[in-house]
Amino acid sequence: MSKLYKKMQEAVLEGDEDVVVELVQEAIDEGLNAEEILNDGLIEAMNEVAVLFRDGDMFVPEVLMSANAMQAGNGLLKPLLVQGVSEKKGRIVIGTVEGDLHDIGKKIVGMMLEGAGFEVIDLGMDVKPDRFIGALKETEATMLGMSAMLTTTMTVMPVVIERMKKEGFGHVKVMIGGAPVTDAYAQQIGAHYSYDASSAVELAKRLAEELKA
């Protein structure tokens, strides 16, 4: 069995989506436990990816390929997993704030968060405060990530945070990022700051721990 998981891990590391799907199917057909396949085949590999990325031995596009491959394998397992087992590290709504069409940074953060095991609901760009609030209602997410590229649009961030407080989402952890944003600004508006995608993942993990506690 361990041989099959080893192959699966290698395929995730290679970012080879087709092979991962094939191997997960093979494991299911052999009657292996879905939770075990998820943990020993897929998540184990993503942990390895995280280490390689941290040490500079893997690059962002490669990490995303691995994450995609992992997601594809996970897709087959989802219906088989016992309720609760598939629960992610946390559910997070992200978006670029109103008036801002810059998408790529936030998108990378989203993909890296997914790779790290979070459930991410990406609202895209030019997201109005109403839409953020609506998404929090619909998804019951416990974290919200906002991105802004412009000094003129970063001021929308505190507006969203005020609305959240008013409408009963004060418990939701807020993460912000983007070129003009600083740690000082985050503290000023009651949010948490991270300066790039991997530090955003670290931050999200920390906040998820806080939420559990």
Add this chain to the structure above:
Amino acid sequence: MKEMDEEENDMLVNQNYNQTFQFRMCTEEQLCRLHFATLEVLERTGVKIYEKEALKLLKDGGAYVDDEQMVAKIPAWMVEEAIRTAPSRIPVADMTGKRTMFLERNNVYYGSGTDLPSFTDIYTDEVRPTTLKDIENVARVIESCDNFSFVSNNGLANDVPQELHDLVSLKVMRSHCKKPNLVTATDKGNLQALIDMAAEMAGGYDELRRNPTLLLYNEPVSPLMNSMEAVQKLLLCAEYGIPTTYAAGGVSGGTSPVTLSGSIVQSNAEGLAGLVMHQLKRKGSPFIYGYVYGAMDMKTTVNIYGGPELGMVHTIMAELGKFYGLPVYGTSGCTDAIRVDAQAGMEAMYSIMCAALSGANLVHDNGYTGIGLIGSLEMLLLCDETISFVKRLTQGIKYDDESIALDIIHKVGHGGDYVSQKHTVKHFKEEVFYPDFLNRKQYPSWKEDGQRTINEKLKERAVEIIEKDAPVLLDDHTLKVFDEIYADRKRQMETEKRQ
């Protein structure tokens, strides 16, 4: 990307692309002007040669020789004949015999320089006399540098017998680095010993001639003089087929005209006079053409090792070399800065880039600091990184369908992302340069990582290399033969002294 490959079959005509920059200083007319001026110097003024065999070779070969003055005036046809008989390419092998450098046309190879009397201590930053241990460290660092193709000692060890330092140096370099050796030799006897050492490893003199692992850095004395030692070494190289430079070191404003073209003409005459003697000794022997340019700084009288003119003159020398069809010596990666600082980075990048763009073949002195007087392990590593940076520039930009990427542009469409596309994974490493030492961390991440400057990273890496256990690359037999050759030469020298 299968569909794309299929589309590549479309007929596309009248395609004339530049894969890389087209970089030239001179037109054909300007090169001819320099060439004919050089011929005039050789025919009108001639060169002084303190060596009898060469004077005889020149006289018998058709030159006008004044034996009393020891001056040879060389007619144009003799120069052109020598240019014709010298090979346009020189393959060079590493110490295992593998041919790793092909000094020809636009192939560019970088390496270190020779004989720096002082060294910046890696642990204390103190500038102190160079030791044999420094040369071992240089060899180990260069063995680890992907962008250095040949090794030179980069230091003159003060703690070994000075008259035999070149022999000791070669032994130490070969003990720690496989790359071909650019060496200097004190005199003919020492050069013979160095050739003997290289032949021992190559499997004989014929093998060494076929796959030379040793290159001599040899030079005339400006203006227009040739010492006995230099000429004897030049002729010995011709005899054994050891590739040699005969690159003048005329200091503009001191020992050659202050005008750059005047300096080029005089130095060209000095180098080509050497080529004539060399080819008269043995036609077809490998000769590396060039001029190691420097100007005199009129505030301090030093011979400048950085500055804009270095790149300009060496570019013209590379163009002249190609005009003659001769492999060219180059100079880069050197600085007048004492420390590896902003000046060092500026001057190294500039000269390394000029060497690359001009297509010089054997580019030496990478790693020189302190106006060509101080060795530095950090500077060697900085040059390695700079060369890899410039390599990206020389690789150019591709214009095939896969690179122009119309299908990906369409697929990603409006507001999509490229970072998660297979196309990105496939190409990002070859399209974008990734440095070992340059900072690409944002401030918080850089701070977390210990706030290291490039100097600190270079130092850490150098220390890591020299403190790592590494086996001596030579076997006991070779070491024994090297020691015997050294002992023989030492005895021979003592006899020479008594006579």
